[in-house]
Amino acid sequence: MQLSLMYPGLWTLLLLLMSNLLLWKDVSSLPNCAIRNGRCFASLEEMLNLAVSMSQDISEQAFKMFTEFDNQYAQSHQLINRSLKKCHTSSLNLPKPRSKALQTHPIVLLKLVKSLLAAWKVPMYHLVKEMPSLKDVPDTMLSKARDIEQKSTGLLEGIKSILSQIQSKDDGDEKYPVWSGQASLKSDTEDARQFAFYNLIRCAGKNAQKVESALMIVRCQILKKNNC
Secondary structure (H helix, E strand, C coil): CEEECCCHHHHHHHHHHHHHHCCCCCHHHCCCCEEECCEEEEEHHHHHHHHHHHHHHHHHHHHHHHHHHHHHHHHHHCHHHCCCCCCCCCCCCCCCCHHHHHCCCHHHHHHHHHHHHHHCHHHHHHHHHHHHHCCCCCHHHHHHHHHHHHHHHHHHHHHHHHHHHHCCCCCCCCCCCCCCCHHHHCCCCHHHHHHHHHHHHHHHHHHHHHHHHHHHHHHHHHCCCCCC
């Protein structure tokens, strides 16, 4: 199956991923698209590989951001010893054990990814917006947050486009948990704000891992790899 890159979401995903890959690969090593009637098409395999690559990058950046925040704030303010709040996407999980997830239909898993990414669109926006209010926040941490937000948005649009191509009908927008932690990020108390950021960044990392795991399983299922 080949997917037309005339779809804006696919362009967003492909361009973001290619700009990322260009940092460490030669242009000649990037996947080429097939040209038919003046239109560019990418294979489903290429799109899945690109989606997995981006999800891995997001997951890695989220881990680094959490580690940086932990070193900057958590240790000195003993945030790690406080009772953590439940992540707002904790109800969205891959089937367990892994063998059950591998038997789950790829479209079901892609819809899960779509919901996970959509549920984090608003929190990531406010994370980036409010992070500069933290005392002595490193520029590198803010840069990671912006990078995660941008790539997550591109990945969400790409997943929507892939789903629109492989589904027989469009089921419309999926329902997803609503985040309600904006007020905590704007608390007048510095310690309260830091704890809110700590919890949110921790949850962002957990969410990124879910997305990465689900997409790796989908790729494995569709491409019929033997090492799932």
